[in-house]
Amino acid sequence: MDNEYVKKLTSKNPNDFEFAASHIINNIDVKAFEALVEKGDFLFDFIKENVRKRLSNVITNYNYKNLLSFLKVYSYDYEDLIVSTLVKFADEDLTDKMLELLEKGINEEKAYAAKYFSKINDTLAIDLLRENSYSDFDSLAMNCAEALSAMKDEESYNLAIKKLQSEDEFEKLSAVRFLAAYKDKRAVKELFDVMKKSSMAENIASEISYIKGFLELIDTEFKNDTILAINYILNGLGEIISLSQVFDFRLFEVFEKLIGMQTNDSKIALLLLNAKLKFEQITENDEYIFDEDKETKNEIYEIKNLLLSLPEDFWYEQKKLFQNELDENSDFVFPALDLSEELDLTETFEKLKKLLDSSNQTIILKTVEVIKSIGKINEINKTDVLEKISDENIREIIIAL
Numbered sequence: 001m002d003n004e005y006v007k008k009l010t011s012k013n014p015n016d017f018e019f020a021a022s023h024i025i026n027n028i029d030v031k032a033f034e035a036l037v038e039k040g041d042f043l044f045d046f047i048k049e050n051v052r053k054r055l056s057n058v059i060t061n062y063n064y065k066n067l068l069s070f071l072k073v074y075s076y077d078y079e080d081l082i083v084s085t086l087v088k089f090a091d092e093d094l095t096d097k098m099l100e101l102l103e104k105g106i107n108e109e110k111a112y113a114a115k116y117f118s119k120i121n122d123t124l125a126i127d128l129l130r131e132n133s134y135s136d137f138d139s140l141a142m143n144c145a146e147a148l149s150a151m152k153d154e155e156s157y158n159l160a161i162k163k164l165q166s167e168d169e170f171e172k173l174s175a176v177r178f179l180a181a182y183k184d185k186r187a188v189k190e191l192f193d194v195m196k197k198s199s200m201a202e203n204i205a206s207e208i209s210y211i212k213g214f215l216e217l218i219d220t221e222f223k224n225d226t227i228l229a230i231n232y233i234l235n236g237l238g239e240i241i242s243l244s245q246v247f248d249f250r251l252f253e254v255f256e257k258l259i260g261m262q263t264n265d266s267k268i269a270l271l272l273l274n275a276k277l278k279f280e281q282i283t284e285n286d287e288y289i290f291d292e293d294k295e296t297k298n299e300i301y302e303i304k305n306l307l308l309s310l311p312e313d314f315w316y317e318q319k320k321l322f323q324n325e326l327d328e329n330s331d332f333v334f335p336a337l338d339l340s341e342e343l344d345l346t347e348t349f350e351k352l353k354k355l356l357d358s359s360n361q362t363i364i365l366k367t368v369e370v371i372k373s374i375g376k377i378n379e380i381n382k383t384d385v386l387e388k389i390s391d392e393n394i395r396e397i398i399i400a401l
Contacts, residue, residue, distance in 0.1 A: 202236030
């Protein structure tokens with residue numbers, strides 16, 4: 001029966017959807033709402049928008065408290081409808097109830113309550129928001145950060161900045177996510193710095209644009225850091241990072257802008273080459289895009305077509321340019337090494353040989369791997385290379401190569 005109400009609520013027949021909306025709200029049919037939420041992945045955005053309007057039309061000052069019973073079922077799709085309605089009718093008693101839920105409710109109820117306090121800035125909630133701001137329930141953590149930002153809580157911001165220096169990569173990432181939801185632009189430099197040193201660089205890079213968009217960052221002193229972040233995003237796209245986030249990052253516009261800016265920038269060259277390879281890979285492998293919606297698939301093909309529309313001599317020039325990043329002092333040295341291997345560029349050999357003199361043993365290891373990949377392993381002095389290696393694990397890997 002619950003699915004019947006969902007079917008009616010999402011239908012085109014006014015008699016059906018008005019009846020279903022009225023029934024769900026007035027009879028507090030939590031099971032029907034739960035069935036609606038479970039079907040969320042199978043509904044188009046415009047249908048969800050219609051559902052929100054239909055539910056909203058039957059909520060009044062007489063029945064709005066019924067929404068409190070729905071808070072046990074969390075839904076991002078209907079969170080704003082529920083919370084904005086409660087805020088609309090907010091009074092002292094309701095705020096006390098939301099405070100109680102933030103303290104004693106289940107995670108789903110706490111998530112809605114935290115969102116409520118992002119709009120109703122009651123400082124009595126601050127301690128509870130801080131307490132829940134690193135919850136494993138992502139929506140709760142994000143909403144707490146958003147609420148603390150709305151209250152301009154510097155203590156929680158400073159704590160997150162401090163957590164960025166943690167030795168624990170997961171604690172560091174939780175701080176990054178807090179700062180992305182807190183949305184204070186002061187954190188951008190800190191996040192770029194952490195990204196460059198982290199083994200979870202892809203995850204960190206994917207959060208930065210939620211504070212300040214990449215299109216905007218390209219025109220700032222963070223241009224090179226932004227290009228590096230997008231490189232990391234390309235590495236994780238379709239695996240660590242959802243393909244649908246191409247819209248959030250505005251990748252089509254980003255690549256279009258960088259193409260227009262490109263003169264002799266080796267970092268832009270590296271990024272554009274990686275982008276071309278990535279979007280060719282994504283579109284040539286059905287398992288990447290099979291489950292994506294039509295809009296995401298179209299956007300991915302638009303990006304691919306943009307890159308493939310560039311002439312061969314453009315790409316020839318990029319292949320020469322990016323090699324300037326085969327330098328141990330470049331933040332892009334590892335992406336450049338990966339690209340050399342991916343493109344199987346034997347002409348990079350002279351620059352690769354210079355990298356064998358690096359003081360960074362990880363760079364030396366990666367360089368040896370690339371040299372072997374391009375078929376030049378017998379043209380280097382193995383004894384000289386091993387003399388520079390003190391790390392036994394790296395040494396054993398190089399000997400095996």
